[in-house]
Amino acid sequence: MRYAIISDIHSNLEALTAVCNDIEQQDVDEILCLGDIVGYGPDPNECIDMVKSICSVIITGNHDYACLERSEIEYFNVFASQSIFWTVEVLSDSALLFLSQLPFQENVENFKLVHASPDSPSIWNYILTLDQAIYNFSYFDEQMCFIGHTHKPVIYAETAEKDYHLERKKNIEIEEDKRYLINVGSVGQPRDSNTAASYAILDTDRMEYALMRVVYDFHKTQKKMVDSNLPNFLIERLASGR
Numbered sequence: 001m002r003y004a005i006i007s008d009i010h011s012n013l014e015a016l017t018a019v020c021n022d023i024e025q026q027d028v029d030e031i032l033c034l035g036d037i038v039g040y041g042p043d044p045n046e047c048i049d050m051v052k053s054i055c056s057v058i059i060t061g062n063h064d065y066a067c068l069e070r071s072e073i074e075y076f077n078v079f080a081s082q083s084i085f086w087t088v089e090v091l092s093d094s095a096l097l098f099l100s101q102l103p104f105q106e107n108v109e110n111f112k113l114v115h116a117s118p119d120s121p122s123i124w125n126y127i128l129t130l131d132q133a134i135y136n137f138s139y140f141d142e143q144m145c146f147i148g149h150t151h152k153p154v155i156y157a158e159t160a161e162k163d164y165h166l167e168r169k170k171n172i173e174i175e176e177d178k179r180y181l182i183n184v185g186s187v188g189q190p191r192d193s194n195t196a197a198s199y200a201i202l203d204t205d206r207m208e209y210a211l212m213r214v215v216y217d218f219h220k221t222q223k224k225m226v227d228s229n230l231p232n233f234l235i236e237r238l239a240s241g242r
């Protein structure tokens with residue numbers, strides 16, 4: 001099977017549309033979504049509709065969950081919480097119902113999907129260091145676990161001898177005696193100093209993984225965010241990829 005894996009769309013319809021167009025050229029069997037469909041950006045309903053129509057598996061992210069559980073917002077910074085309040089105002093009833101039905105984790109073939117970290121899928125811990133990754137390898141039994149949340153693509157690997165390292169390449173062969181914890185980056189708000197939308201292709205027949213980047217017109221998204229009075233900080237970061 002050949003999968004596209006998308007994460008952290010954040011109501012950015014231009015980035016999501018560009019990624020969908022790219023995926024159409026990739027001959028995939030299924031598209032999987034790791035959550036944070038909404039939050040930050042200007043088109044939450046449209047992004048939910050598109051994700052719903054193209055993805056076979058969808059899990060929830062902390063921004064999706066915060067639209068339903070107001071207590072979650074206290075963990076957000078001021079810009080993120082402003083955007084959640086705005087998002088809740090504009091979301092349709094059917095969109096809110098859809099978000100309320102999303103699971104925290106799913107399994108597909110020999111891999112796991114979770115938004116933030118496998119140790120506690122509903123707590124939203126960040127995996128930003130090799131040490132944090134090593135700790136999390138003991139919380140999944142599958143060969144691979146795919147995550148989003150930090151908006152920074154990265155591949156952590158565990159060898160049969162329980163040695164751990166970062167894979168420096170963007171495209172790797174999945175080796176039979178290794179396990180992997182892989183962050184696919186963000187479609188709608190990349191933070192690795194690259195403004196292009198990020199997603200991944202996983203081919204479980206060839207055992208290959210590839211990180212994909214797609215340039216999109218973020219100026220259009222920024223203009224919509226200005227028109228919707230969303231925070232400047234969130235508008236500007238799309239142009240710096242931070």
Ligand code: ZN
Pocket residue numbers: 008010036061063149150151
């Ligand atoms: Zn996110």
